[in-house]
Amino acid sequence: MKESSPMSTxxxxxxxxxxxxxxxxxxPVTQGGTLIGYLWASQSGNAAGFERRLSVAGDNLTCxxxxxxRLSEASDEGLAPAAAIERWIGQPEEPEYGGIAADATPTAxxxxxxxxxxxxPDGPPLGPGPMVQDGMFPDGTPADRAQGWGPLVSAPPxxxxxxxxxxxxxxxxxxxxxxTLGYLWAASTGDAADYLPxxxxxxxxxxxxxxxxxxxxxxxxxGLPATEALRQVRTYPPDSLAGSVDSNAELxxxxxxxxxxxxxxx
Numbered sequence: 001m002k003e004s005s006p007m008s009t010x011x012x013x014x015x016x017x018x019x020x021x022x023x024x025x026x027x028p029v030t031q032g033g034t035l036i037g038y039l040w041a042s043q044s045g046n047a048a049g050f051e052r053r054l055s056v057a058g059d060n061l062t063c064x065x066x067x068x069x070r071l072s073e074a075s076d077e078g079l080a081p082a083a084a085i086e087r088w089i090g091q092p093e094e095p096e097y098g099g100i101a102a103d104a105t106p107t108a109x110x111x112x113x114x115x116x117x118x119x120x121p122d123g124p125p126l127g128p129g130p131m132v133q134d135g136m137f138p139d140g141t142p143a144d145r146a147q148g149w150g151p152l153v154s155a156p157p158x159x160x161x162x163x164x165x166x167x168x169x170x171x172x173x174x175x176x177x178x179x180t181l182g183y184l185w186a187a188s189t190g191d192a193a194d195y196l197p198x199x200x201x202x203x204x205x206x207x208x209x210x211x212x213x214x215x216x217x218x219x220x221x222x223g224l225p226a227t228e229a230l231r232q233v234r235t236y237p238p239d240s241l242a243g244s245v246d247s248n249a250e251l252x253x254x255x256x257x258x259x260x261x262x263x264x265x266x
Contacts, residue, residue: 015075016084018218019129020047021138025106026115027085029067031098036063038115039088039100041081043108045134048074048081051112053119061228065235066097072237082106129221130214160217161226165192169254170230174208176243181208183264184216184245186230188253193226196264204241211242 026040029050036056041048050067057063074084086106093099109115116126128138136142165187174181174195182205186193195212197205215236219229231251238244254260 015046016049016071016081017042017045017047017134018049019133019221020045020112021133021136022047022111024109024112024115025082025085026051026109027089027100027104027106029063029098029100031063031093031095035119036098037067038119039067039085040109040112040115041085041106042134043082046081047134048084051116051119055120055122061232063097065232066094069235070097076237124223127221127223130218160213160220161186161194161229162190162192163194165190165257167192167256169257169260170227170251171254171260172230172233172245172249172251174212174243174245176204176208176238179204179243181205181243182212183260184212184230184233185254185257185260186226188227191226193220193229196261199265208239208242211239 020042022042022045024040024042024047026038028035029037029039034056035053037050037052039048039050048071050064050071052061052064070088071084074087079087089100089104090102091099109118112129113126131137167190168188169185169192170188171183171185173183179201180198181201182195182197184193184195193216195209195216197209199205201208212233215233216229219232224232233245234247234249236244254263
């Protein structure tokens with residue numbers, strides 16, 4: 001199922017969550033009179049994204065990345081998710097990502113899966129996404145233990161890419177200022193990807209691992225091939241702890257994972 005799953009929800013949208021189990025509102029995005037997807041926002045949470053209509057978009061992720069950049073800008077401006085999607089109603093249609101009609105109004109839907117199934121009735125299914133959504137585990141247990149719900153018991157880690165491969169690996173450096181915190185890599189073939197902290201970065205490289213591995217896990221849950229997940233990391237905004245990947249960073253190749261690990265250790 002994993003290989004046939006599409007990239008679905010937002011993975012680039014700044015401070016907006018990438019998935020939600022809460023009800024959503026959405027707006028149709030059209031290009032030349034053809035529906036290409038829905039721009040959505042959670043009604044009461046902090047999630048927003050863009051869903052593609054696969055029968056039109058296919059494997060073309062241009063429209064997805066374009067809308068996610070816009071959402072990232074809206075997040076940086078402090079807009080609530082619902083206000084963020086409404087700001088583009090009636091603006092001129094763009095060749096990269098279409099537009100939203102001037103007379104469009106947000107439509108309510110019970111879930112993200114509902115609008116995905118409306119766009120793509122022939123599948124594939126949306127998939128469950130990451131285990132923690134809207135700050136909660138699937139059973140409603142809050143991820144924030146400060147809420148006093150007691151310790152979690154036997155909560156399995158969310159699924160993600162394999163972390164070992166025998167093939168050559170493509171990689172990109174994660175930087176913060178002039179320092180290299182680590183390397184994000186993906187197998188040239190197969191479905192493996194991970195983050196390697198740079199030994200020279202000390203604790204900074206290890207701290208950054210949490211966010212980057214979470215982002216890789218989200219990409220895996222959205223059905224993105226490992227190599228495509230690696231390419232999209234250039235679009236994430238800089239994080240004060242985890243750094244960023246320069247948008248113009250050159251995608252390089254190591255003959256095997258051991259060679260990249262040796263690089264990270266020196």
